Amino acid sequence: MQFADRLNNVETSAIRELFKLLGKPGIISFAGGFPDPAMFDIEGIKEASSKALNEEPGGALQYGATEGYGPLREQLSSFMAGKGVTVQPEGLIVTTGSQQALDLLGKTLINPGDKVIVEGPTFLATIQCFRLYGAQVISAPIDAHGVKTDELEWLIAEHKPKFVYLIPTFGNPSGALLTLERRRQVLEMAVRHQTLVVEDDPYGDLYFGEAPPPSLLSLSDSVPGSRELLAHCGSLSKVLSPGLRIGWMIAPPALLANAVMCKQFSDAHTSTFAQATASQYLKAGRMPATLAHVRKVYGQRAAAMGNALKRELGAAVAFEQPQGGLFFWASLTGEGGKTRDAGEFAKKAIEQLVAFVPGAPFYAANPDLATFRLSFATADVGKIEEGIARLGRAV
Numbered sequence: 001m002q003f004a005d006r007l008n009n010v011e012t013s014a015i016r017e018l019f020k021l022l023g024k025p026g027i028i029s030f031a032g033g034f035p036d037p038a039m040f041d042i043e044g045i046k047e048a049s050s051k052a053l054n055e056e057p058g059g060a061l062q063y064g065a066t067e068g069y070g071p072l073r074e075q076l077s078s079f080m081a082g083k084g085v086t087v088q089p090e091g092l093i094v095t096t097g098s099q100q101a102l103d104l105l106g107k108t109l110i111n112p113g114d115k116v117i118v119e120g121p122t123f124l125a126t127i128q129c130f131r132l133y134g135a136q137v138i139s140a141p142i143d144a145h146g147v148k149t150d151e152l153e154w155l156i157a158e159h160k161p162k163f164v165y166l167i168p169t170f171g172n173p174s175g176a177l178l179t180l181e182r183r184r185q186v187l188e189m190a191v192r193h194q195t196l197v198v199e200d201d202p203y204g205d206l207y208f209g210e211a212p213p214p215s216l217l218s219l220s221d222s223v224p225g226s227r228e229l230l231a232h233c234g235s236l237s238k239v240l241s242p243g244l245r246i247g248w249m250i251a252p253p254a255l256l257a258n259a260v261m262c263k264q265f266s267d268a269h270t271s272t273f274a275q276a277t278a279s280q281y282l283k284a285g286r287m288p289a290t291l292a293h294v295r296k297v298y299g300q301r302a303a304a305m306g307n308a309l310k311r312e313l314g315a316a317v318a319f320e321q322p323q324g325g326l327f328f329w330a331s332l333t334g335e336g337g338k339t340r341d342a343g344e345f346a347k348k349a350i351e352q353l354v355a356f357v358p359g360a361p362f363y364a365a366n367p368d369l370a371t372f373r374l375s376f377a378t379a380d381v382g383k384i385e386e387g388i389a390r391l392g393r394a395v
């Protein structure tokens, strides 16, 4: 069969290959990016879905508007208001997960050969998605405080990208949190260079202590001219349920209109049943308690993982303690002549029945082979301690 040339730009992810090994009995996995199913508010979702069917069967089971189900757009507008963002319901569209928002951005903006700047490392599916549209994906370096804004600005000036894609708050895989100062700098450089910035924010609500600095979108009101250059993607996946596939995008009107046109030909609309359920869930006021719960449990797991890493691996790894999100991003120091190859380390770890993902695939270019990602989301504190002890043996 003759497939489209665009497929030549992408390959199945190395991560998927690794996932095949995870079925081994007794394995403790820090490899996935999934939230813990034990965290799903099943009672709340049951109640919301039956309300959706009882109160609005026409809305919940019929075809719906491509832009999204009206009551959910209103709920999401209030949810964003709670996070310091003023947006009318018409100023956002509902997407099938934030993944679809990323795909729609690719579809509406990228011509083959266009340049897009992302963080190195960044969310793997985004790199693949933009490459599928023919983008040349350029990598901007990060440190513990997110993207290095001085280097980002040089890259923007040199490459004149179609847009810049950032995960400013608890990045995947980096866990990094962009500082307030750098957030301002990003908005200012967007205006200076008239470059569109995409803010992907599925983890912003998942903080463990102090709330993170305001989103780029929220800050944009204080940087004249920046809001028109900003697209923001949100998601209920990490805090409520990824299976509902509820995401949203806030963007300038012309971009939103083109995204809606493309979405029409893609899935017509996001499941109305899922949208009506999410809408009822938000309306019932359950979100604050759910957020408090997930923040607490994931926070305990992150703390346990950080302590165990220090205890069991000591100087063999370097990492920053994440303040939110689902991930530790670590790197092998090579101390005492040990390996600095995270791929080799992953193989040894599997022998010890513990899994994680090597960092290389998360880079669009120039991978740092010493890096790796550990998720603390799905294992409880006991499993985390046992799993990190196994890592200590593997290293």
Ligand code: PMP
Pocket: 033, 096, 097, 098, 099, 100, 123, 167, 171, 172, 200, 202, 234, 235, 236, 237, 242, 245, 246, 247
């Ligand atoms: N962006 C980032 C940074 C992610 O980590 C994920 C999920 N792993 C997504 C987007 C997609 O999430 P969803 O489609 O479930 O909203």
